[in-house]
Amino acid sequence: MNVGIPVEVSKGETRVAATPETVKKLCALGLDVLVQRDAGRLSHFTDAAFQHAGAKVVDNERALAADIVLKVRRPEPEEVARMKNGAMLLSMMALCSHEDILDILAARGVDTFALEMIPRISRAQAMDVLSSQSNIAGYRAVLEAAYLYGRFFPMMMTSAGSAKPTRLVVLGAGVAGLQAIATARRLGAQVSAYDVRPEVKEQIMSLGAKVIELDLGESGSGSGGYARQLSGEAQARQQHLLTEELKKADVIISTALIPCRPAPVLITEDAVKGMNEGSVIIDMAAASGGNCPLTEADRTVTRHGVTLCGNTNFPALMPGDASAFYARNLFNFLSLLITPSEGRLQVKDYLEDEITASALITHKGTVRFQEKK
């Protein structure tokens, strides 16, 4: 049985779905590993390092024609056309938009596992690509903010006088938000954070940040560790109360999202107008419309004197670690799917395990994703 790792073709993507470390493990499992030439170039893993780890370096055709294909980003139709009937695909699939690729994969007879569908349960933590990549994104977003903001983050006392610490607000204290808080604290900013789920208060405080509390008249906690959609009235109240808080911020890192929903507007144009000239907003929800209506996806713009960054792929700016974490998540997931038995590799019944069954979105020619929504 072989596994292929093609070059990622999505614009701006620098990550790769395997590293020399995971190639070694895949080979030890008994798989033949086919890495496309230059697949690791942008994340600084050389072909020689892959070969040394046991991989064969091949062309795009051979990598995509493998029994199991590992990818970072959802494949393009022309990539699917090169996959073989009965192959398995393990990838992030960005499922909330352009779902027609699922029909194409099903028609091709590919069994697709969307890694973002892995349930957030303890047994699956080592496979949780959303967490590993959001963690990196939260860290990198704060570095971007520090770069775009023309002042110190920490309080500075110098012979030329002192500088005040940056007042940084994090909106949404999930995986990316908590890492943003931790990173901003390490850089010495004065951090406060807001989340609609009251249960994250303690986590915010344990990182040394102040909690922004708003009385919305209803709870925002949903199921599975996610927020739920607020009523229209509560949303309006939230925007109104936050606007006053946000006008005092020098930097905002916003991460608020409910999966497959447009991002809630938390930073109104009024709030932006009220911020000081030179302030910075990093809107990590830009791919879903943004937490600020002035955000433009994948652009950095200045509006009312405030710099707004809408980068939708911060992990791609840290491709070495982002690929290393992602590739380990993938290997751990793949270990659930196949098992060595009597000197041969067997594919397990993936409908039997909660983790593999949840991630399976096309199977034996049919699309299963709609059933899961």
Ligand SMILES: NC(=O)c1ccc[n+]([C@@H]2O[C@H](COP(=O)([O-])OP(=O)(O)OC[C@H]3O[C@@H](n4cnc5c(N)ncnc54)[C@H](O)[C@@H]3O)[C@@H](O)[C@H]2O)c1
């Ligand atoms: N730009 C990038 O490179 C990048 C990378 C990774 C993740 N992201 C994005 O960052 C965001 C966060 O990702 P995550 O993995 O941390 O998700 P998460 O689900 O762990 O966190 C989202 C948080 O937002 C909170 N939230 C939802 N609605 C809210 C509201 N109305 N008010 C306040 N808080 C609210 C939730 O309670 C949750 O704590 C998502 O939009 C994700 O797509 C962006």
